[in-house]
Amino acid sequence: MSVPYSMEIxxxxxxxxxxxxxxxxxxxxPAGTAVGIDHQMFLSGPKFCGVKMVPPGPHMLTYYSVASSxxxxxxxxxxxxxxxxxQVTxxxxxxxxxxxxxxxxxxxAGRYAQGVRRFDFDAGLAPYNLPAWPVWQEIAGRVTxxxxxxxxxxxxTASVVAEAQLAEDTAAEVQLEEQLRARSASGEDGGPSTSSPVVSAAAMERLGRCRYTPIPIKVARPGMTPAEITAANLDRSAALERLVREGYGGEEGALLGEFQMAFANFVVxxxxxxxxxxxxxLHLLCTSSQAANGPSADVLASFARILRKQLQVSLTPGSKTSQGEGMLDATPFGVPMVEELLSASFLRPxxxxxFEDLDGCVTxxxxxxxxxxxxxxxxASRLGLEFGISCLEEDEDDEYAPVVVDM
Known part of the structure; x- marks a missing residue:
């Protein structure tokens, strides 16, 4: 839950x-319902009827409905x-x-919109926390x-409940869900618990899951030789270019926007x-080293900035930083990500x-x-992690490990 704020205007x-x-x-x-816009959260009272002064652009509305039992x-x-x-929604x-x-x-709807413009509902509308808007722009500014x-x-309307109904969780997702449950039960993240949610059958028919673009993890197409399969999985730059062309209509910004949406949907x-x-x-972009010297270099630079901002707002509060931007303390942002950076996680190796690949690029x-x-x-400053050289041995069970085909 976001930090209380006040605005003197x-x-x-x-x-x-x-x-x-x-x-x-x-x-x-209903009073007592938690309603969030972007990374700001309100606990609704009897007079609450929404949010005003919302800057133009993409916004994420979340709410935790009153338990039915x-x-x-x-x-x-x-x-x-x-x-x-x-605009009035x-x-x-x-x-x-x-x-x-x-x-x-x-x-x-038009009559209600006119009422808003006459300030009929002004007393029940909470002001958007405008000083926090630049943070949200960094997190979701590519979303169109x-x-x-x-x-x-x-x-x-999307919900994790609908996801549970439509697909089986991977081992990583099961572990993540257990972490979310433990944190919610202890009250660490200030949000709702996701274990055993109470949802009626009628509500289930009104919930869905996001339709994300499939990301190629293992590259193998008909007609490829073993050497070609090995090369394509050691460096996925060609797969990245194909994904942008076929999955996003040539719009590289859409790839980054979906990356931002997925992150916000996860942590919020x-x-x-x-x-x-x-x-x-993240894995596709980090294994496309040849793209660093090609037309996609700008995409990788934008990706690095987006990932940095994502980690700034989601690392465990209290971590030290030399960046001096103060984003973390000012805007606690849902689920801390420290677990994802431990030595056993996918992110560190x-x-x-x-970083090793980038260090090896002369140009x-x-x-x-x-x-x-x-x-x-x-x-390094937040978690004491020093990168630039390999810090873990290869994991033979890693589903993301390069595919090597014997001749």
């Missing part, structure tokens, strides 16, 4: 921000929105399924309206599918090999070298 300035900013009008939300609790529900200047609480629904009557429409389920929405997509994308572009250095310095 001149009345005229506040009115201007309310008129120009977007508004999320939430009707009928004694001792029960609910899993996070997630909606992504892309608001334009002065109206959602109404559906008590039967404990979900927020869009208004089907356009005239009714087209990407939201393509990735989010057709029903509009406790999505195991989001974790898997984030992990697979993966980044170690990636490494300056932007990529700069961002990779900042990322390496962050990991």
């Amino acid at each position: 001149d009345p005229d300035k506040a009115r201007e921000l309310a008129e120009r900013g977007g508004t999320l009008l939430l009707l009928g939300v 004694p001792g029960g609790f609910s899993a996070p529900n997630v909606r992504w929105l892309y608001l334009s200047t002065s 109206v959602l109404r609480w559906n008590g039967e399924v404990e979900l927020l629904d869009e208004l089907t009557d356009e005239d009714e 309206s087209d990407l939201i429409e393509r990735i989010m389920p057709m029903c509009g 929405g406790h999505s195991l599918a989001g974790y898997a997509q984030w992990k697979d994308t 993966l980044l170690s090999d990636w 490494l572009p300056q932007a990529l070298r700069s961002e990779a250095t900042k990322l390496r310095d962050l990991l």
Whole structure:
């Protein structure tokens, strides 16, 4: 849960921000429901009816519905929105399924929007924490309206509960879920617990899972020779280029935007599918060393910056940093990621090999070298991890290990 904040704004300035900013009008939300926008969280009271002064751009709405049985609790529900200047989005609480629904009557929605513009609901609208907006831009700034429409389920609301119904968890996801349960039970992350969520059958029909783009992990196509398969899996630069071309229509920014969505869905929405997509994308980018000297070098530089910002807001509070940006203490961001950086995790050896590859590039572009250095310095100052040389022996059971085919 986010840190309490207060805003001192001149009345005229506040009115201007309310008129120009977007508004999320939430009707009928029961008191005591946790409602979040981006990485800010509100505990709704009897007068709460949404958030005002919302900057234009991508936003993530999460809410933890009231438990439907004694001792029960609910899993996070997630909606992504892309608001334009002065846009009013109206959602109404559906008590039967404990979900927020869009208004089907356009005239009714229009009347509520006019009421917002007349400031009829102003007393119940919480102001968006504008000083925290730059942090969210770093976390989700690549997310577009087209990407939201393509990735989010057709029903509009994603939930880890729907993920559990549609697919079996991998061993890594099972371990991650156990960590989430333990942390939620102890109250460390300030969010809802995800173990044994109480969800009605009617609500289950209204929940879905994100439709992420499949990421190639093992590269093997018909007609490839053993040597070609080995080479393609030692360096996945060709697979990265093919994914951008065929999976994202040539838009490299969409790959980074989906990487951002997956991360936010994981740390805020406790999505195991989001974790898997984030992990697979990270692995693909870190094993595309030839791309560092090609047209995709800028993508790798942007990736390094995005990953650094993700880790800055999700490493365990209290870690020391030499970056001086103060992002962590100002904005606790859901699930701490320290477990993912321990010696037994995938991330430490993966980044170690990636830094080695980059160190071996004589003509490494300056932007990529700069961002990779900042990322390496962050990991050293926060966690005491020194990268640049191999720090782990190969794991024979690693599902992401390069594929070597005997001749």
